[in-house]
Amino acid sequence: MVQKKVKKASPAHRVQKEKPHTFVSEVPDRIRRLISSSLEIDEVLNLSMHLMEKTLGATASSILLYDAETNQLKFYLATGDKKDILKVIRMPSDQGVAGRSFQTKRTLLIPEACKSPFFYNKVDEKSKFITKNLIATPIEVKGKCIGVLEVLNKARGTFTPEDARSLKTISREISIAIENAQLYDEVKRAYMDSMLNMAKAEKYRDGDTGLHIERCGEYAYRLGPALGFSAKDLDSLKLSMMMHDIGKVAIPDAVLLKPAKLDPAEWEIMMRHTTLGGEILGRGAHMKNAVDIATCHHEKWDGSGYPQRLSGGQIPLSARLAAIIDVFDALSSKRPYKDPFPPEQVNAMLLEGAGKHFDPELLQLFISRIEEMREIYRTISAA
Ligand SMILES: [Fe+2]
Structure with missing residues (x-):
């Protein structure tokens, strides 16, 4: 009125x-x-x-x-x-x-x-x-x-x-x-959820319990603010990190599940999970982090990674974080071919990669928060 x-x-x-x-x-x-x-x-x-x-x-x-x-x-x-x-x-x-x-x-x-x-x-x-x-x-x-x-x-x-x-x-x-x-939010959420379900399904196919991707998401969520991610971007960073290996859905079982060392041709196929991941996730503006992480999480700081042999700051920040997170979680976990490494050895192995595999500053930040990361690992682990 x-x-x-x-x-x-x-x-x-x-x-x-x-x-x-x-x-x-x-x-x-x-x-x-x-x-x-x-x-x-x-x-x-x-x-x-x-x-x-x-x-x-x-x-x-x-x-x-x-x-x-x-x-x-x-x-x-x-x-x-x-x-x-x-x-x-x-x-x-x-x-x-x-x-x-x-x-x-x-x-x-x-x-x-x-x-x-x-x-x-x-x-x-x-x-x-x-x-x-x-x-x-x-x-x-x-x-x-x-x-x-x-x-x-x-x-x-x-x-x-x-x-x-x-x-x-x-x-x-x-x-x-x-x-x-x-x-737009509904569509985006539905899209992210379906991608995430696909990533989880892939992990089960890989023989994983799915806990690895849960933990990867949580490490990123906790470290995000220190990297300059705003509160409203943290959920998206977490989901993006959880989908880092989504490209593996397109890798044939004969390669992905091979119980022995991959030969060079098979390794070539395996490495494609990065670019395939980026393609699966699409190129929309709201998927930028997800695409960056899926495509570049195996790039290395010194340029010796794949698929594009990017180096240093050419590698997106979220993907540099993904590289550390992925390796930390793998070293800390039991796999069919290895037992978890003890905490001091995990630290030493990560530090060995500073300036080679990993962004040295980002690694420093990760190491300074490593107890918190271990706590996340313990909390999100099979009983
Ligand atoms: Fe990967």
Whole structure:
């Protein structure tokens, strides 16, 4: 419900009337272009919010999403200097201006927050933000309200009904971005899951219990932050590491399961599991780590590895990590042809590969965390 009526013929209104042009045609168009670009959803939403603030003259904005488990609205994204505090604040889904907008699926224009019967001042108390005026509009996906988009504190004066209508239009574009991202995530997750199942099946075929790939994923997950992987990329790094040998699904049993040493021709076939892995995983942007790891985990720092004989920094970081992880786990495990090596010997064998097989700096990091890695090994081992 837009509470404020449009005033006729005031000079201020004439100025306002020129702006909708910018809103209704250009801003949604620019948001649409952002959505169709290859940016991540959070980037699209952040850029959309900044664009929206600039055009509406707002000093802050936020996207609240509904959490069905707790029946609360939580701040998914917020701008302004209180954004970090806001991210941890939740509010009942039936309270405040946002709650009212969420429940009624109406756009609410609140010219003076302190006078509004719906205003929920606990968010301001917790965040130390002072809400003066705001507009809240529902975000709907397939007719279902999933959250609320807000703009707050107009830099000059207060928000107008025109602003409210524009925000409603922008909200529709943001809904599309969220819906697309949800669909994309579902497809990506389903794809990663099926690849992972294939990798697990391959390990069983190889006579492995599947624990090796579980551990490889976990080592990478723990070391990822020290390598600069952000929290949101860790799950993908873990899955990618678990799929490092997926190319072996395409290696004939006569080679993969041969109980004796491979001859040179067979070894050639075996080495193809790297490039085959990269091909199986595809070339999509979101699969970059998985492809890098599958293709390059047998490259060596000194250029003596395979398949491309890459060296040093030519080898992707995730693949350099995979090389260390894979060897550490193999040395620590019992195989049909060997017992596990004792911990000191594993250390010594890894260190022997510094600057030859392994990236020396990365190896240093791995060795500094080796007790934690051993703990992962013990935890994820057959009883
Ligand atoms: Fe391999």
